[in-house]
Amino acid sequence: MQFTKNAIRNTVLAAGLALSGNAAMAQSDQPMTVSIDRLSMEMALKAAQATMEACREEGIQVGVTVVDRGGNEQVVLRDVLAPDLTLRISKLKAYTAMSFNSATSAIEDRGAGALGHVPGLMFGAGGVTIEAGGKTYGAIGVSGAPSGETDEMCARKGAEAVAMDLEFL
Numbered sequence: 415m416q417f418t419k420n421a422i423r424n425t426v427l428a429a430g431l432a433l434s435g436n437a438a439m440a441q442s443d444q445p446m447t448v449s450i451d452r453l454s455m456e457m458a459l460k461a462a463q464a465t466m467e468a469c470r471e472e473g474i475q476v477g478v479t480v481v482d483r484g485g486n487e488q489v490v491l492r493d494v495l496a497p498d499l500t501l502r503i504s505k506l507k508a509y510t511a512m513s514f515n516s517a518t519s520a521i522e523d524r525g526a527g528a529l530g531h532v533p534g535l536m537f538g539a540g541g542v543t544i545e546a547g548g549k550t551y552g553a554i555g556v557s558g559a560p561s562g563e564t565d566e567m568c569a570r571k572g573a574e575a576v577a578m579d580l581e582f583l
Contacts, residue, residue, distance in 0.1 A: 450483050451583065453544065453551045457576050458488040461544060465554055465572030466491055469564075476558030476568065479504040480544075483552055485512045493558070500557040507541030507565070508555030509534060515550060517542045519566050540565030544573045546580035 453461070458480045469476045475493035477500025482488045485508075492501050511518050518541035524530070525537025539562025541555040554572045556565035 451549055451551060452482050453480070453488065453576070453580075455488070457579065458482075458552065460579075461552075461554055461572040461576045462489040462491050463572075464575030465556060465568050466493060468571035469493075469556065469559060469568040472559070472564060472568070474559045474564065474568075476556050476565065477501040477504040478569075478572070479508045479555045480572075481505070481508040481512050481553050481555070483512070483550065485509045485553075488552065496558045503536065503538075503557035504540070504555040506534065506536035506555065507538065507557065507569075508553045509541075510536050511541030511543050511555065512550075512553035515543060517566060518555075519562065538562045540569060542566060542569045542573050544576060544580075546577045547583060549580075551580060 462478045462480045465478045466476065470493070475495040477492045477496050478490070479487055479501065480489040487505060490501060490505070492498070507518050510521075513535070514521050517539075518537055519539035522537045522539065525535075529535060530537060540557060541553055543553045544551045554569040556569045559565045559568065
């Protein structure tokens with residue numbers, strides 16, 4: 415069997431690349447790709463509806479936004495009498511909770527500094543992450559209650575409504 419110089423060179427190069435890729439993987443012990451679990455539309459809707467229901471039980475009409483792991487809107491609901499402003503605020507709260515992986519009430523003090531001037535962030539209470547089984551799936555933001563604490567209480571009930579379903583994944 416006769417090999418050309420080009421065939422030998424290409425084989426050596428391919429083997430070298432394969433080995434260097436494996437060596438790089440072994441060196442860092444980090445995967446080359448990452449899988450991110452996301453809420454289905456049905457789970458996001460269930461969380462939003464449970465949030466809305468919790469606020470209705472308090473006699474409050476609100477806007478609710480559920481964002482995915484990337485902070486993108488997945489479900490947006492506004493009760494009949496809630497002003498349209500509640501939608502913008504609920505989105506900001508959900509996005510901020512997801513971005514900082516924290517309830518917005520726990521990071522309100524960060525809004526007093528430079529981060530408080532970053533467009534798209536809101537450091538008022540009312541945003542919580544959706545977590546289960548050690549994973550974060552998204553966040554819920556609520557606006558329209560007389561206080562951020564009440565907004566957050568409703569958001570927590572929405573997150574709890576899907577936590578058990580997600581726990582068994």
